[in-house]
Amino acid sequence: MGQETHDDENNRNGINNPNPEQVEEDPNQKKKHNKEEEEYFSVEKLFETQQVPSWTRQLTLRAFVVSCVLSVLFSVIVMKLNLTVGIIPSLNVAAGLLGFFFVSIWTKILTKSGFLSQPFTRQENTVIQTCVVASSGIAFSGGFGSYLFGMSDRIAAQSKDTGDTKNPDLLWIIGFLFVVSFLGLFSVVPLRKIMIIDFKLTYPSGTATAHLINSFHTPKGAKLAKKQVRQLGKFFSFSFLWGFFQWFYTAGGDCGFSNFPTFGLKAYHNMFYFDFSATYVGVGMICPYMVNISVLLGGIISYGLMWPLILNRRGDWYREELSLKSMNGLQAYKIFIAIAMILGDGLYNFFKVLSRTLSALYVQLRHKDVNNILPVAGQAPAVSLEQLSYDDQRRTQLYLKDQIPTWFAAAGYVGIAAISIATVPHIFPQLKWYYVLVIYLFAPTLAFSNAYGCGLTDWSLASTYGTIAIFAIGAWAGSSHGGIIAGLAACGVMMNIVSTASDLTQDFKTGYLTLASPRSMFVSQIIGTAMGCVISPCVFWLFYKAFPDVGYPDSAYPAPFAVVYRNMATLAVEGVGSLPKNCLLLCAAFFAAAILINLIRDCIGKKRACFIPLPMAMAIPFYIGPYFAIDMCLGSLIKFVWERINKAKADAFVPAVASGMICGDGIWTLPASILALAGVKPPICMKFLSRATNARVDTFLGRS
Secondary structure, three states: OHHHHHHHHHHHOOOOOOOHHHHHOOHHHHHHHHHHHHHHHOHHHHOOOOOOOOHHHHOOHHHHHHHHHHHHHHHHHHHHHHOOOOOOOOOHHHHHHHHHHHHHHHHHHHHHHOOOOOOOOHHHHHHHHHHHHHHHHHHHHOOOOOOOHHHOHHHHOOOOOOOOOOOOOHHHHHHHHHHHOOHHHHHHHHHHHHHHHHOOOOOHHHHHHHHHHHHHHOHHHHHHHHHHHHHHHHHHHHHHHHHHHHHOOEOOOOOOHHHOOOOOHHHHHOOOOOOOOHHHHHHHHHOOHHHHHHHHHHHHHHHHHHHHHHHOOEOOOEOOOOOOOOOOOHHHHHHHHHHHHHHHHHHHHHHHHHHHHHHHHHHHHHOOOOOOOOOOOOOOOOOOHHHOOHHHHHHHHHHOOOOOOHHHHHHHHHHHHHHHHHHHHHHOOOOOHHHHHHHHHHHHHHHHHHHHHHHHHOOOOHHHHHHHHHHHHHHHHOHHHOHHHHHHHHHHHHHHHHHHHHHHHHHHHHHHHHOOOHHHHHHHHHHHHHHHHHHHHHHHHHHHHHOOOOOOOOOOOOOHHHHHHHHHHHHHHHOOOOOOOOHHHHHHHHHHHHHHHHHHHHHOOHHHHOOOOOHHHHHHHHHHOOHHHHHHHHHHHHHHHHHHHOHHHHHHHHHHHHHHHHHHHHHHHHHHHHHHHOOOOOOOEOOOOOHHHHHHHHHHHHHO
């Protein structure tokens, strides 16, 4: 979507001219024609009569009240996905849509009562979206489903290591997040002009969100937005009520619709079934087709082929008496092969983005003219300031108006880093102060690299930088000095920095395209991050206390990546010598396969690459099974059929329908957790038995 936008702007400005005959036309006539064409296509011309509010007026009380409510909702959704499958779709569209919905209702009520003092603007909508995404982003970068939960006794018991542990506690989690989550924001603030104005990076997600918000606030767009909100409300209600209905049948283990043996009991025992989750269906509608197909393919390869074959080798490859969950048996193959694929995919994309970043920087720095545009994603050659479209001139003028002083950003980074270096070792004694200092010395460079690479490719490699920190600090500390906890804590420090840096630059791009002030965006990001540092731990604590089996493989919330990250840290400090037979060989094969698949994707061109699976997505079901892939593929099928019937309606309403399904099911988790904490249990257990087992049960009950 972002690429199409840039091409449209270039065509408007006469940069890309497919008709050679037009080159000879009269310059005045051509200028007049281009001006008329620009006025017809210009976004900012539509808003020309609207005065842009000052940056302080963009930060309204109602914006942050709505942001707080949505932050709780989105944190619950992200936390649920963190603790189940680990796939987090982009929620920017839902944040912008729901922000528009809530504030529109607010303003309508105040208008009718005569108390409306300030109209709802696209800049305020952008502030809400920024705050919500910043807050809910902490639910991911906070490591509640990965490195942070991986420190606990519960996860360590499933791993083969006997290293140190640190169990979750609300106070230290909040303190840790507050001292590490703000550094990334200050690290990229001095580079905001370079990223957005000089380099003109695309940031596709930020661009798409900006166009969505702009469309909401045009007269025609507002009508469409109201229809989208109605669809979102319908499916929100359906999803919430469906979750409530399912709850009545879950009085016990393996009970309820989420354990429905859709394809038979044999397939069910191999994790192939449809679990009637509105969340996963909605996620499947948002995620690209190939992500969902890759997850299903990974499930077929692992649970359909590999694990049954390895299970038949018990007694040869590993001891026959070991349980299926033993880290010296089948469980080791599941976890370490998944780790190998994740590392192979992550390292390949890391070096790919790094090489593109360095080559693009080299091209940029070779030219002294700051108006040059990087040759990224097929963009046209650079144009001078006079040749910029009306939209670009207007946006650039306002973007540069409210400067954030460089000294302020530098002082903020140094001050917070000093506090963090002094505080983090008290939270994690294994992570010495000089480990944290080294991380913070390299962090600005890595934050820039991640933010720049995200602008080029729309990929944030925060998890990859985190795993690099695990191996670097874990190996440095060693097993005798708490290397496992040190590596996991270092992962958290690094992930928070590079993740918030890329999120902020994405939001700067959104603000640039909606004329939101950089100052209001920065303040909104700060407030959203502070909200997230409190809301996300509280939401995690609610899950942790309401569901005592969180983190166990057979629970509704297995937290698969917590085990993966724990074993990465173990691997960093102890090596691979204790793996079962042929496990290392299989890991090496899948590591190489992940790199080879990515290489093939990049070599065959974009049109054919859409048919090649994604190794990262394939790796997820290797550990937790493919059950959620059935739901996600159903979401893809619904989207595919809808696009074939009416593509325009599908493009307009699929995000709203999917967001409603995800939000409704996610918000039901809150009352379900409260009921669990209050000791209220469902009245019915719906369980499925084979015919022979059912006959034995009937006989037993008859005798009773």
